[in-house]
Amino acid sequence: MLSMTDSRKRVTVFQNGKRIGGKAISIPKKWPEFLKIISKKLNIPVSRIFNEDGGEIDEIEAIVPKEILYASCGENFIFIKDVQTGVTTIGGNTSLVNSNGTPSYYPAALPYNSPIGFTPLLNSGTNSDGCTNTSTTTTMITNINSLNNGMILNNSEWVSLNVGGRIFSTTRTTILRDKESMLAKMFSESWDSAKDINGAYLIDRSPDYFAPLLNFLRCGTITIDDGINIEGVYQEARFFNITGMVDKLASMVERKSRSDVFTRKDVISILLTSSSNSSLRCQGLNLAGVDLSKLDLRNINFKMTNFKETNLSKCNLDNALLQEADLSGADLSGASLRGTNLTGANLESCNLKGANFEDRGGQRATLENVNFKNATLEEANFSGANLRVCNFKNANLENCNFRGADLAGANLEDCNLRGANLHKANLIGVNLRGANFDIRTVSSR
Template sequence: MRRVTLFVNGTSKNGKVVAVYGTLSDLLTLASNKLGLRACNLYNGKGGLIDDIALIRDDDVLYVSEGDAFIDPHSEGKMSDDISGSHTDWLTLNIGGRLFTTTRSTLVSKEPDSMLAHMFREKDVWGNKQDERGAFLIDRSPEYFEPILNYLRHGQIIINDGINLLGVLEEARFFGIEQLAEQLEVAIKNSHPPEDHSPLSRKEFVRFLLATPTKSELRCQGLNFSGADLSRLDLRYINFKMANLSRCNLTYANLCCSNLERADLSGANLDGANLQGVKMLCSNAEGASLKGCNFEDPSGLKANLEGANLKGVDMEGSQMTGINLRVATLKNAKLKNCNLRGATLAGTDLENCDLSGCDLQEANLRGSNVKGAIFEEMLTPLHMSQSVR
């Protein structure tokens, strides 16, 4: 078994004695753990690069670097004495427990107005604290500092996979490296894919339906289905709140108990659809076709279209017993031959609405606007108490 003593490149203090096993890569990993750095290279005492573990002998003294060139440890004292006079002096930073070796000119030259430049332009201006190895202590994240140091070295942004750009940006702002911060902001903006607002197709939605367990609530709030063909699909209990369903083909679709609150159904075709117990509060169905739809639930669950915009809709022949159309707008709508028995139409705008042939028995029309409405061929006579305006 061979034993060697490891020192951080450029120092001869706080060495670690370790046993040599396995490959050179294994020894570098061990050195990283023992010395708290990312070991990349091993040098002997004369600066020779060790590239094969077979070259290491028992009781060798080796110097570990993070990729930088060999620094003679015997020049350490001289460097400390001359540190204020030369802008090419080597120094070591302890960033969050990890050591980085660089030159003073690297920290000062590229971004002269940065915090790092002010910290290391002159000796002890900021009273920088050092650890027992002489490394300057800075309490920041080492993984985010590494790309910053490389930027100061060569002016390029090189960030390894898995490093969060937002973290590097925050460090750049902290150290006052403005040019890097601006470039990172652009890179972050460009890394976000543009939002896709294109409508979902029938094929995509059917695949979505098939992949969803039958007992799971299907949430489609705010999705864009504009112009999609969703005819004859089973869409029961689906939450379409605030979805864009304009110009959709929903003919003969089963929308029983679905939530269409504030959804856009303008120009959509829902002919023959099952709308038992549907919630369409404040939805926009202007110009839609709902001929022959069934809103009547035998169990007594009533469809709710309160406040809906139904201007110009065609609902001819629809079954709407007990439906709630309170304060809805049905101006110029066609409701010929509809069953509106027991419907709530209080405060509803029925101006110029065609209600001929409708059954309005027990319907509540109090406060509704029936100006120009057509009530011909009514199945049951309209009682005076049902309409007050």
């Protein structure tokens, strides 16, 4: 059971620069544990603690029970401005004055009419109870220049942002943290930013995606709430050019996309449940980067499937349906693709060295309007294949067999066609500009 003394060892902690939303927290024995508790209670990554006077505390022994503390994510202590009176205070204390009537934070040697900007108000009158009020109070004009002793923050440091209808309050220090960002340029002296009727700077962007950016500038960490699309935040960071955030978010987006990818084991499990002659429906799957080499993938519907940079070397894809599939950067070397339908597929920069599309017994491969740009097709066999309107620009077609293939309207610009066999190939409307070839036999039917 806790003693009476132990039960009183607690403090009230507010977020830096705020006097609302505070939490009463029991003082633990260890400093890291104290920071962890505050971070959880206030839902911010706390790294620094200040007392009411702005002094930084870095050990448990320095904490006084029942003390009011301010938690920071790494930024310096923020002096609080009273919203109703306009008085900037330290830890909420607004009544301290020097013997000459000036605020105690103001050097007593300076006169009232000093250009620093204090305007003392002497309230000598009657209050609501009819009693004479002889107290001396002080206030400051709206635009306060900082004091030489640095104890009062310039009110212009705080700004409001109207982002897509949601209001965000922050400091110029936070906004200017990334000097190369668009936000920093918006608040430079030369930028004339539009404001709403309340004086908040207007930014026509999504507030849901903007909030993580602002938190990153405050604390240096990326925190994205559930339900917020990481890719949306990534695009927002790119838009505002917050360089320290872009690379980290790019990695997060990549990890998320890969978490949706099937594995080789998953594909094998699917194959084991059916015969090779059955038509499996695998349309629209994400198989990017997966090693599927040497597998029997005959007769499968892979329409619009993502095979980007997938290893399909020596696979059997006979009679597979690959319409509009993305095979860019994939390895299809030595693969069998007889009778395959690749209409509209993207095979840019893929490796098809030694791939076999040969028409045998009516198994004619259909590759109409396929993108083979920059692909490696050395020694590939396209005998009898339908290659109408294909784009082979800058592809390597050395020693390819196009015997009897239909290449009508194909783009062979800047291709390497040395040793290619074009016997009885349909070359009507073919673009051969810049092609480099030593054709063995060419005839037009």
